[in-house]
Amino acid sequence: MSIMDLVKADAMLPERYKAYSDQEMEEKIHAIKKELGTKLFIPGHHYQKNEVIQFADATGDSLQLAQICAANEQAEHIVFCGVHFMAETADILTTASQKVYLPDMRAGCSMADMADIFQTERAWMDLQERFGDTIIPLTYVNSTAAIKAFVGRHGGATVTSSNAAEIVKWAFTQKKRILFLPDQHLGRNTAYGLGVPLDHMAVWNPITDVLEYDGKDDDCQVILWKGHCSVHENFTVANIQNLRKSEPDRKIIVHPECSHEVVMLSDDAGSTKYIIDQIEAAAPGTKWAIGTEMNLVNRLIENHPEQDIISLNPLMCPCLTMNRIDLPHLLWCLESIVEGAEQNIIKVDDATSAEAIAALDRMLQRP
Structure with a gap:
């Protein structure tokens, strides 16, 4: 999406929504949910802020929510409170008669945007010429429909x-x-955990079209796309070192989108669901420092007063693109549905969907 597209998207929100109080918007959203009933389904990602998540019919991670959407054949309108690639996946997995909406089209993902299809096709040609037919691509679900395809x-x-x-x-x-897109940190941490040495991993730089690698080509096992999560990369070794000095008894758990150095210095690492499960299963009074998105950390603090929970980075802010989904945009999206003037529909073409489903199916078929 270009800068002008972003400006236009912001200008599209009618002024009246900016004048409503939170209470007025909440009352209107509750009324619309009641009016539409099972025709409406609102999935909310874990990283959404509370003002939005209170209206979610289901919460979870991106793929989990897309699968829940696919199983809900009653819903005619799916208003996805997340970011663009998540709504794309929901559209791919749901039926042609269902419509998927993103309340604010500016809600993108910087990580997903770090690998566009033109860069990827160009890289694939260069890598095939260098390594021959020896590479299989994998992509994190946090990627565009075009990359999944x-x-x-x-x-x-x-x-x-x-x-x-x-x-x-x-x-x-x-x-x-393997070529691992678009998050180098998840790829590196995963491959290292399976025994692949760091010096057998290369990094493809899509800006310079250069393979950053000092070893022998025959030793190269993993090619990591030079992308990252802008939130999780803000957890640093210094954060951990400072915490170890001040509170050595506090357990540190981080998401594998964090850098390899941070993951190695932490006590534990795992997916969003894994982090939530660990907090829920811990004994009362357990002290945690969590390295993941701040809205989720704050929600864990609120939901688990029996635990002592802080963010690993005390200066961390929530995911800015996730936070573009707010009450005004959610209400505007819902009212446009009721009025028959739907806005911000996410639609993936059939050819892209078919190839993306092939990638998703290969994952889901694994034990």
């Missing part, structure tokens, strides 16, 4: 932070090497 077209699969290790294992039974 690319991976599906070339025999690869999607991965989540929960199942990345199993999918990487499978990929190595298919080809000698």
